[in-house]
Amino acid sequence: MCDELIIFEFLESDASQDNHQTNIQRTRLRDLSDRFAIGDVEFIKRYRLNKQLVHNLCDELRPHAATGSTRSSDLPIERKRDEEKASLIAELTAQNSRLTVQLKESSAVEASLLAQLEGLKDQCSMRKTSLQDHVQSLESLKAELAMVTDKRSELERRLTGSLQDKENLMQQLDEANDRIVALERQLKEQEHLYQNTLKELERLQRSHDTLAERIGAPDPIDTTDTARSLHAEMESEPEDQDDGWLRSEAVQVYKQLRALALQLNTGHDDDSGLHSDLSLTSLDGEEGETLRRGALAAACADAVAAYATLEGSRVRDSIAAHARRALERERQIDEKNEIIADLSSKLSVAEVELRAAAEERDKLLNDANYSSLQNDEAVTKARQERDEAIERKKAAEVALAKTRVELMQANSQLYEAVRQKVDLGQQLEQWQMDMQELIDEQMKHKLTTQEKRRKLPEQPPPTRTSRLLGFFHR
Structure with missing residues (x-):
């Protein structure tokens, strides 16, 4: 009976350790998923905001280009304003490209995280299967140990x-x-x-x-x-x-x-x-x-x-x-x-x-x-x-x-x-x-x-x- 208790405690401790590790991996995966989701939303929001700003600036430039001939007296001011707009457009374009690169990096990170998530899911399923195997082997060992104990008692x-x-x-x-x-x-x-x-x-x-x-x-x-x-x-x-x-x-x-x-x-x-x-x-x-x-x-x-x-x-x-x-x-x-x-x-x-x-x-x-x-x-x-x-x-x-x-x-x-x-x-x-x-x-x-x-x-x-x-x- 002492041997049975030792085997049962060992298997229970092994199962509890497997469950604890599985819970930790799930928590980490959930945190990474949340962080990835939050960063992705922010990137999308910023991208959409910059895109909207570019469209707005283009819309603003069209009437100014149409009325450029009428405003020849205000040419230096308009030129300065155009330069500022061009610089702003260049800056927004650079920022947009940078956000695109970050979006690609986030997609790669997302793919790696998804692969890691699949690996963790497979490992968790394997842990569950191994735990079931442990439980089944424990039951069979208990039955065999009881049979051997009875046989030993009979022989004694x-x-x-x-x-x-x-x-x-x-x-x-x-x-x-x-x-x-x-x-x-x-x-x-x-x-x-x-x-x-x-x-x-x-x-x-x-x-x-x-x-x-x-x-x-x-x-x-x-x-x-x-x-x-x-x-x-x-x-x-x-x-x-x-x-x-x-x-x-x-x-x-x-x-x-x-x-x-x-x-x-x-x-x-x-x-x-x-x-x-x-x-x-x-x-x-x-x-x-x-x-x-x-x-x-x-x-x-x-x-x-x-x-x-x-x-x-x-x-x-x-x-x-x-x-x-x-x-x-x-x-x-x-x-x-x-x-x-x-x-x-x-x-x-x-x-x-x-x-x-x-x-x-x-x-x-x-x-x-x-x-x-x-x-x-x-x-x-x-x-x-x-x-x-x-x-x-x-x-x-x-x-x-x-x-x-x-x-x-x-x-x-x-x-x-x-x-x-x-x-x-x-x-x-x-x-x-x-x-x-x-x-x-x-x-x-x-x-x-x-x-x-x-x-x-x-x-x-x-x-x-x-x-x-x-x-x-x-």
Whole structure:
């Protein structure tokens, strides 16, 4: 609005100056016309008066010439009078010629004044036309300035909205980063717990192997001494009662271990009860009377292995869930980054358009300040070339901004493709490692089972005392 007021005041001052100069020229022309008219009237009056005087003198001379012969006595006086009249006529003739010259000069001055008057009229008409052009250009500039102001307000509003959206997205991105950090920390804790569980399982496996070696290969001397001492002690007690009690306790412990192992292996409460019942039934039918050497140790190892497998599966499920949540967060962050990049590109294009609008506004203001040169053909051509150059520059800047945006999008897509390729490589490597570990565990379990089966000797049906001693050996 300040620019509009400045342009309007400038044009008003220019118009007032043109009107003032026109009024001054009109006043001067009117004064010259009045002076010329007054001088011309005086010259005409004097010319007519002298002409009338000459006619009067001629009329007076005619009767004197007719009566000259009759007045011969008064000849010297008449001659003197004629000389005076001749001198007066000569003087009047000279004055008449002088007035004629002055009349011609006045006519020339009148012609020059008329030419000057025509020039002033033409200049005044040009001033009026220029003033109308100024008023029309002022109205057009006001309309264009209002349009540019509205466009600028719209761009500022869009820019403000884009900045607010960018701030909101940055806040969401910060929150997502915080959650990612928390999830990574939780994932590290789960991995640490998983590693501790694996270490505990290895320790239990080593202790189990140690116990199995101790139970499977006892010292013959100690076994013989222990058997003798126990045999001596058992001879003093009722053998049937103790043997039945120990057998029932061993069978109960074996049943519980088998049920626990089956329950952990199945992972379902309903099926575990069925498997435990089946195992107990098979135990009552097959091993109710006798217990093989190492059966309790094998049942204990199966229970520990089942518990370790269940705990490992839980940890793996938790890690997989955290990994899925982390991937989902990364996907959301990628989407937010794409939205931010899109808004940044739109903001860049809007900034370029805003700069172009500002340059166009400055150009219009400059044209308004130098509007007196509008009728010059060279200036008009130069302005057209300048406008074309500005349009080309604006189009080039917009194209450059769009190219930058496309380049940023291509870089982001390339980065995303590389990241996905790296993730796929890591997943493939992890899958290979998991498969190798699974194969190693299966082979190790199979070899351990075969080794245990080879270590278990086939024995004849033991007697009551040997079965009791074998239970304590185990």
